[in-house]
Amino acid sequence: MFLSTKGRYAVMSMIEVASLGLDAPVQLSKISESQGIGIAYLEKIFSNLKRANIVSSFKGPGGGYSFTNRDITVLDIIRAAGEKIEMTRCRGAGCMPGGIVCKAHKIWEGIENNIISYLSSLRISEIAGLKDHAELFDPLGYKGIIQDKVIYFDNNATTAPLSEVAATMVEILPNALNPSSVHMVGKGAKKILERARANILKKLNAGDDYKLIFTSSGTEANNMAISSFDRCFTSSIEHSSVLNNPKAISCIPVLKNGQIDLSKLEEAVSKIGDKNTIVSVMMANNETGVLQPIHEVLNICSAYGVYLHTDAIQCMGRIKIDLSETQVDMISISAHKFGGPTGVGALIYKKSIEPSQIMFGGNQEYNLRPGTYNIVAIRGFEAAVEELQRSISLYAKTSELRDYIENKILSISKGNAIIFGKDSPRLPNTSSIGMVVASAQAQLIHFDMDGIMLSAGSACSSGAMRTPYVQAAMGYEEKIANSAIRISLSPANTIKEADRFICAWETMYSRFY
Structure with missing residues (x-):
């Protein structure tokens, strides 16, 4: 993804507006002085932002620009500035001879989707309030603006100590x-x-x-x-x-x-x-x-x-x-x-x-x-x-949440998704889901960027992606087996978290259908 000076300056300017005051208008001269951006360039940027209803303008001695609402995201600003969020990649449904899609095609789509997901999670008002912007990139996802967004659906790998x-x-x-x-x-x-x-x-x-x-x-x-x-x-x-x-x-x-x-x-x-x-x-x-x-x-x-x-x-x-x-x-x-x-x-x-x-x-x-x-x-x-x-009593109740997730996904996909072992007696908290149209690796990247922690199987391979031998042993072809992800719930998981997972699943699925 390439971000031009216009897009970069738009984000910088809006962070400055949020830092100087979310409620009171901020003059372009203050932004220009603080960020080193010319007034004429700022006027062009804010004209686009106003047109996209990102900011409102106020005239007079105390005039300037202010937010239209506090939920403006980095993605909103970049798009309002006229930038496109897309990776350089092959074009068309069939980028290889004979209308075949190349093997790398979905990788670029997945990366692009994850960038969009990440940028849409960054609210300008919250960024401006951070004392240490390194919190945005906390590798564990437990600090800063995404603290309340982490969903842990990987309890078969390990559970938190009671x-x-x-x-x-x-x-x-x-x-x-x-x-x-x-x-x-x-x-x-x-x-x-x-x-x-x-x-x-x-x-x-x-x-x-x-x-x-x-x-x-x-x-x-x-x-x-x-x-x-x-x-x-x-x-x-x-x-x-x-x-x-x-x-x-x-x-x-x-x-x-x-x-x-x-x-x-x-x-x-x-x-x-x-x-x-x-x-x-x-x-x-x-x-x-x-x-x-x-x-x-x-x-x-x-x-x-x-x-x-x-x-x-x-x-x-x-x-x-x-x-x-x-x-x-x-x-x-x-x-x-x-x-x-x-x-x-x-x-x-x-x-x-x-x-x-x-x-x-x-x-x-x-x-x-x-x-x-x-x-x-x-x-x-x-x-x-x-x-x-x-x-045991608490885990027994997780079957309701597991079934809720599975039924929603089967409904969204009109039966195209696969729940491996669905008709067998199972642990109440575990679901192996095949998207079929997307590899497990691409899905894991997508969910991780959205703050949803899950896996593609056992965690005993030092994080390595490996052959999905369990689903293959059940008789599924390689493409289907390769799409299997695992959600493993705990009694602490909620319907709200399930809905967010379902939404993220549907977002990725809709890219292919």
Whole structure:
């Protein structure tokens, strides 16, 4: 985008008008003196601004120009000055031979759309009131004029710690706590550790059948589970920490609805000769939210004498997990997915199983996971689990907001949008939406510029865009799979935020239809 001197001076002048007084007229001579712009040039600019009803003029000794209203944006001013907001790009519906649109075409449209969105969010009156204009470009979006505009729809990536959790962690943070120390302070830390272990098992109704190892994350818990066996049969939609394990064999396909093909699972495990094998099927998919039939999976595994591990990381705090009812052999959970701190997870396993070490050093955690305990995070983990029932009740209500968003989008698109796994049982807060006409990457840029935080799937790839293997495994062609974005709600999200997301979605969609 190229902005001429005329457009630049128009914005500078209006910021000056706002700075000198929103209510009283400002003379052009003051603007000229302050900004170093000639009076004659200013008269031409303000003639255009007046014609566009951006300013009003007043004659007489106290005359000058003033705002017509306080909601004037930078975009309004640039357009009133006669500037065009468009990127240099190829023209026409078909810019390649044969009427084909080039692959770069949508990129330039997306950038242009994001520039327009950003400029329309900048009110001149608010800019003039900022003491530090660097606030306009705060990378986290929590300062300055966009503070109240950030919408967080990425709770499957991580959740904000609950206030109760933060307070509990702060309470013990000043203390030197190492449960491995044999002195009195160390024994106190040991009590915190073992109480947290017992309470987490109790909240999951594990009884006396299970043990718990604290880990640094759900990823580590998944790795420890799979590494404890000779081989692991997995579905094609598991988290990368399962699929990328050297012992994992992805051989269980999923159906179009996102649930695993139970007949293929049985076919696979029926051929196993060596029983030192584990099947790993996630309880709920992190991208689509589709719930897997874990009870049926467990029945098949039990019938053929193989073990079952389930990655339940996205389920904690969102749906009920009762290990007395679903007696899987191993289960992975992580605190930061349900209002706990980052940096702590757990592998829960039946006492009859002997997990393998994947780290070596000290004798912590039954000689299986050496290293000094992150006792502050473990206490926060316990505090989050103490709020488990309340969290589940609140998350159950997010299904109404999720359905509202999905129904609006399907109505806007006249059925052209896709909700992946819509007809399957799902987590109440998760929706995977395909726009089809726009790539996920272009959509993420568009929403991010509008202050809406969401994702295109797992956040465990260091921000890298990757092949949308979950939707592809469900049988969708590459173009459709590549358009999938994920919204994952929390109980704190509102109908107002949903409406703003829907509006932003429709704005981008309308560029193609």
